[in-house]
Amino acid sequence: MDKKNRGPLCHIVKRPAIPWYQAWGIRLAALILALLFCAVVTMVLTGDNPISIYLTIYEGSFATPRRFWVLMQNLAILLCISLAMAPAFRMRFWNIGGEGQVMIGCLVCAAEMIYLGGDIPNAVLIILMIVSSLAAGAVWGMIPAFFKAKWNTNETLFTLMMNYVATQLVAFFIIIWESPKGSGKVGIINQKSMAGWLPTIADNKYLLNVLIVSVLTVVIFIYMKYSKHGYELAVVGESERTARYVGIKVGNVIVRTMALSGAICGLAGFLLVAGTDHTITTTLSGGRGFTAVMVAWMAKFNPLGMIFTSFLLVFLGKGAGEISTNFGLNQSFSDILSGIIIFFLIGCEFFISYRLVFRKGEK
Amino acid sequence: MKRFLALAMGVMMAAAVSVPAFAEEAAVEIPADMKVGFIFLHDENSTYDLNFINAAKEAAANLGMSEDQIILKTNVPEGQECYDEAADMADAGCSVVFADSFGHEDFMIQAAQEFPEVQFCHATGTKAHTEGLDNYHNAFASIYEGRYLAGVAAGMKLNEMIADGQFTEDEAKIGYVGAFTYAEVISGYTSFFLGARSVCPTATMEVTFTGSWYDETAEKEGATTLINNGCKLISQHADSMGAPTACEAAGVPDVSYNGSTKSVGPNTYIISSRINWVPYMEHIIKCAAAGEPIEADWTGTIQTGSVELTELNEDVAAEGTAEKLAEVQAEIEAGTLHVFDTAAFTVNGENLESYMADVDTDENYEKDTEVIADGYFHESEYRSAPYFDITDGFDGITLLDTSF
Numbered sequence: 001m002d003k004k005n006r007g008p009l010c011h012i013v014k015r016p017a018i019p020w021y022q023a024w025g026i027r028l029a030a031l032i033l034a035l036l037f038c039a040v041v042t043m044v045l046t047g048d049n050p051i052s053i054y055l056t057i058y059e060g061s062f063a064t065p066r067r068f069w070v071l072m073q074n075l076a077i078l079l080c081i082s083l084a085m086a087p088a089f090r091m092r093f094w095n096i097g098g099e100g101q102v103m104i105g106c107l108v109c110a111a112e113m114i115y116l117g118g119d120i121p122n123a124v125l126i127i128l129m130i131v132s133s134l135a136a137g138a139v140w141g142m143i144p145a146f147f148k149a150k151w152n153t154n155e156t157l158f159t160l161m162m163n164y165v166a167t168q169l170v171a172f173f174i175i176i177w178e179s180p181k182g183s184g185k186v187g188i189i190n191q192k193s194m195a196g197w198l199p200t201i202a203d204n205k206y207l208l209n210v211l212i213v214s215v216l217t218v219v220i221f222i223y224m225k226y227s228k229h230g231y232e233l234a235v236v237g238e239s240e241r242t243a244r245y246v247g248i249k250v251g252n253v254i255v256r257t258m259a260l261s262g263a264i265c266g267l268a269g270f271l272l273v274a275g276t277d278h279t280i281t282t283t284l285s286g287g288r289g290f291t292a293v294m295v296a297w298m299a300k301f302n303p304l305g306m307i308f309t310s311f312l313l314v315f316l317g318k319g320a321g322e323i324s325t326n327f328g329l330n331q332s333f334s335d336i337l338s339g340i341i342i343f344f345l346i347g348c349e350f351f352i353s354y355r356l357v358f359r360k361g362e363k
Numbered sequence: 364m365k366r367f368l369a370l371a372m373g374v375m376m377a378a379a380v381s382v383p384a385f386a387e388e389a390a391v392e393i394p395a396d397m398k399v400g401f402i403f404l405h406d407e408n409s410t411y412d413l414n415f416i417n418a419a420k421e422a423a424a425n426l427g428m429s430e431d432q433i434i435l436k437t438n439v440p441e442g443q444e445c446y447d448e449a450a451d452m453a454d455a456g457c458s459v460v461f462a463d464s465f466g467h468e469d470f471m472i473q474a475a476q477e478f479p480e481v482q483f484c485h486a487t488g489t490k491a492h493t494e495g496l497d498n499y500h501n502a503f504a505s506i507y508e509g510r511y512l513a514g515v516a517a518g519m520k521l522n523e524m525i526a527d528g529q530f531t532e533d534e535a536k537i538g539y540v541g542a543f544t545y546a547e548v549i550s551g552y553t554s555f556f557l558g559a560r561s562v563c564p565t566a567t568m569e570v571t572f573t574g575s576w577y578d579e580t581a582e583k584e585g586a587t588t589l590i591n592n593g594c595k596l597i598s599q600h601a602d603s604m605g606a607p608t609a610c611e612a613a614g615v616p617d618v619s620y621n622g623s624t625k626s627v628g629p630n631t632y633i634i635s636s637r638i639n640w641v642p643y644m645e646h647i648i649k650c651a652a653a654g655e656p657i658e659a660d661w662t663g664t665i666q667t668g669s670v671e672l673t674e675l676n677e678d679v680a681a682e683g684t685a686e687k688l689a690e691v692q693a694e695i696e697a698g699t700l701h702v703f704d705t706a707a708f709t710v711n712g713e714n715l716e717s718y719m720a721d722v723d724t725d726e727n728y729e730k731d732t733e734v735i736a737d738g739y740f741h742e743s744e745y746r747s748a749p750y751f752d753i754t755d756g757f758d759g760i761t762l763l764d765t766s767f
Contacts, residue, residue, distance in 0.1 A: 064451070064454050066447070066450060066451055066454055067451065070447050070451075175766075175767065177726075179724060179725070179726050179728075180489060180545075180546070180721060180724045180728065181544075181545070181546075181721065181728045181752070182543045182544040182545030182546060182548070182549075182752070182767075183465060183543065183545050184543050184545070184574075184767070185441065185465060185466040187466070187468065187469045188469035188470070188472075188473065191469055191472070191473075276443045277442045277443040278443075279441075279442060279469070281440070281441055281442060281466070283440055283441075283442075284442060286440065321436070321438070324406075324437065324438075325434060325435060325436050325437075328430075328435075330406060330407070331406055331437060331438055
């Protein structure tokens with residue numbers, strides 16, 4: 001047998017487009033494999049029963065109605081920020097400034113609650129807060145977009161740095177608003193008067209946020225799939241030259257899309273401050289501006305797919321916290337499990353685009 | 364008349380705050396189905412939270428509770444998550460929920476309003492005495508007494524170095540790395556300074572602030588700046604190993620906080636003061652089990668075992684430190700020595716006869732309570748969290764920056 005002339009054991013072939021159910025089949029298989037791998041890691045490292053760990057992850061989100069609603073709230077906020085990322089990414093504008101755009105929305109919102117709370121009717125105050133936090137987020141998104149459109153600056157670095165500017169601004173104002181003096185904490189704003197707080201529906205603190213984000217998801221889906229704007233930004237993403245050739249004003253599209261992205265982030269900031277937390281801290285966004293990048297990417301910028309990916313990340317995060325409480329394991333361990341699962345899920349995208357062809361057995 | 368009124372009010376409020384019952388609490392049987400929940404800002408990687416986590420475990424073990432009876436939740440931010448966790452613990456049947464970080468306070472109050480049958484206890488908070496909730500409580504410890512004792516150890520070290528001819532009496536300057544210009548920090552460094560000056564009368568102090576409770580780099584830089592400014596001894600109120608490390612590198616003695624830092628400063632660490640939370644945690648669990656009310660404000664003391672000095676490093680400390688500390692501690696316990704004795708310090712060259720402190724928390728920092736009576740500043744009596752916040756014109760102490 002001539003060993004030299006053998007082909008390699010396997011090689012990679014680009015797949016033709018596969019039907020959606022096959023693609024999701026591959027993703028499901030990856031999830032199952034990831035869970036099995038986690039089970040092995042768990043048994044080897046801790047000696048705990050993996051089944052009970054999975055059960056605990058499930059309980060972290062579904063054991064009580066409260067936990068379910070907390071899950072929905074976290075999902076809503078993460079999804080909201082991810083929806084903001086989608087249009088810009090579809091345009092291949094790498095906006096990693098979600099964190100800053102959310103924080104600046106939070107800041108403006110908190111400022112109005114503090115300075116105007118009680119002085120003007122609540123409905124007017126809330127409308128003002130919505131408008132200004134959307135505007136603040138939009139401005140924060142438009143600044144790097146303008147520089148990109150005008151002078152082709154690197155948007156990744158620019159948006160990243162805008163995060164620090166926003167966070168430091170928040171830190172600055174916290175020192176002004178802190179109570180008691182020197183504590184570095186603002187506490188719940190208008191705890192007694194509830195001025196500027198979003199109303200609750202049916203005694204549920206989180207339902208309104210969930211509804212708002214649900215509507216937004218549909219709107220963004222339609223915007224990206226069926227509107228002229230959505231088409232234009234897809235063309236810009238595919239090829240700027242083509243876009244210019246067909247008469248699309250690329251600079252305008254970039255600035256316009258980033259204004260939209262920033263505004264949606266500002267909305268997330270508004271929902272956090274007026275809807276649930278009613279305070280402002282430098283960690284209010286909690287890294288979700290970055291997690292959202294992953295959510296959007298894993299769902300291929302499809303708003304409906306992002307419901308699933310953001311659910312997955314929030315669900316795993318909640319489960320992770322529950323594991324560290326119930327098993328006395330450090331939170332790092334559950335982060336390892338989340339990492340494994342996400343690795344498998346991102347990795348499986350490769351097998352959706354490509355397949356392995358093994359060498360045919362020799363006769 | 365004014366003085367009398369202040370005194371009368373003081374007595375009334377002191378009665379309301381109530382001195383912790385460190386005398387034998389009747390042995391209470393903890394029901395086997397009783398649950399207690401604990402909320403921590405970070406996990407065991409933070410020295411601050413580790414102190415609370417260990418205390419929670421120890422208190423439960425001391426009371427014969429099983430592991431299933433306590434729920435420990437780490438990494439809970441100071442936002443809506445704190446309310447969510449507190450409510451979740453109430454759902455899970457906890458009779459007591461405890462939170463360890465200042466910023467958790469408002470969210471604990473929110474949960475307390477919703478679950479009147481559950482006791483919510485919060486360390487370092489300031490609002491329990493004004494909130495009017497039967498099931499919301501604050502706790503702290505008279506850590507200024509521990510700081511004072513640590514200061515005595517520092518003063519003795521300065522005296523020893525002066526006697527050795529390392530520097531003159533007038534150069535006996537202490538450096539202090541603080542976190543924020545917050546009353547807790549101000550009370551801490553001032554009591555430390557007064558302790559040092561009680562044995563080394565020429566001591567002065569410089570204080571710098573990092574603007575964070577935990578920032579290793581900033582704390583290290585702060586300590587280094589102070590050392591370069593000519594400070595002969597360093598102490599700190601911030602949670603990282605930054606200052607002790609800088610001191611060890613420069614060979615400058617260090618009085619630590621929150622626990623021994625001998626591991627990073629074997630040649631410079633002298634002693635440290637810390638709050639032991641075990642007595643309070645046992646107290647609230649026992650009260651809840653017996654159905655007895657918990658005080659709105661609870662201030663642990665040396666007698667309750669809440670204020671502790673950790674190991675004295677005999678290699679670095681001045682000779683006779685242990686004996687002196689025992690002597691001063693006995694005076695504090697006997698009530699013959701008050702840390703903030705108005706005769707022991709001056710503000711703009713004058714002894715204070717009256718001082719209004721911001722005891723009731725409000726956005727305008729309104730000074731609402733007369734806290735000087737009987738010749739001393741009554742710290743941690745009108746509420747558990749410290750409110751000694753005199754900075755301007757305090758003679759002997761220089762603040763290098765006050766932007767935080």
